[in-house]
Amino acid sequence: MGSSFDWNSGIVFDNNITGFFNGFAQNSPFSPLGIHSESLPLPLPPSSSSSLVLDSEKGELVRAPAKVDKKGKSEAKTIAALKTHSEAERRRRERINSHLSTLRSLVPFTDKMDKASLLAEVINNVKELKRTTTEACKGYAIPMDVNEVKVEPHKDGVQGLLCIKVSVCCEDRPEIFADLRQVLETFDLKTVKAEMSTLGGRMKNVFIMSRCIIENIDNAEVHQQITRSVHQALTSILDKYSGPENLSPRLSHSDKRRRISLFDSSSSSS
C-alpha cells in the first residue's frame, strides 16, 4: 500500500510499517526514522511549505525543499488533496451511518444489532410489508409497482351482453388514459363501469366493458378473440410509454453507483 500522514506529528508513514508504528508515533515524540528509509520525506501539516527529512550525516531532522511528483504536483498540494479526501470520506461515512440510524429507528428491536444484521432485518421487514400490502390490496383497484395488463371475462354481466374486465396498472401518466379509451372504442366495446386510482406515482384503471351477443355465431370464440386483441393493444400502449426514452433517470443505471439526492440527507435522518 501507499503512505499515510499523521496530522499530529506531521509524519508520513509507509503503510507497510504503519501497523507497527502508528500507535508508537501518535503517542510518543519518537518517529520510525531509524528503521524506515533514510530519505523518507516527513512533510509538516498542510500549513507548512516544506517537509522534514532525516539528514543521514547530521542524524537529525532537517527541512526539505518542497517536492514535485511525477505529475508536477507539489507535495503540499498532494497533502491538501489527501486531507480533503479523508474529510470527504468522513462525510460519506457520516451520511451512511445517518441513514443506517434512520433505518434503526424505523425497525423495532434493532438497537443492539450490528450494521449487517440491521440491513438483513430491514430487508426482511420490507419483504414482509410488500407481502402484506399485496394481500391487503387484493380485490381493490390499488396500483402495484409493476406494469400489468389484465383482460378477463366478467362474470356479473347482463344477459345478452358479453362482458370483460380490463385492468391496466402503470406509471401515473394522464395521457395514457386517452389512449386507453381510444383503443377500447375501436373494439366496439361499451364502457359499463370505469374505476381509476392513483398512488405514489402509479395508476390503475379498471374498466368493465360490454358488447352485444350476436346470434348465429360462436360468441365464445369472439369473446376469446376480443380478449386477446384488447390485451395486445393495451400492452403495446404500455410499451410505448415505458420505452427507454421514457425511463425516469432513477431507473437507468450505470456500472458505477452515483449519489442521488432525492431529498436532503439531513432531513431524512431526523
Added chain:
DNA sequence: TTAGCCCCGCCTGGTTCCAT
C-alpha cells in the same frame, strides 16, 4: 488475565463519473 474474535471508524490508493 489474556488471547482470539468481531465490529467499527479511519485513512488511503485506485477507479469512475461528470462538469468545465
Added chain:
DNA sequence: ATGGAACCAGGCGGGGCTAA
C-alpha cells in the same frame, strides 16, 4: 483533457465481548 467529487476495497488500530 482535466480536476473535483464520489465510490469502493483493503489495511490498520481500538474497543467490547467471551471462553479458556
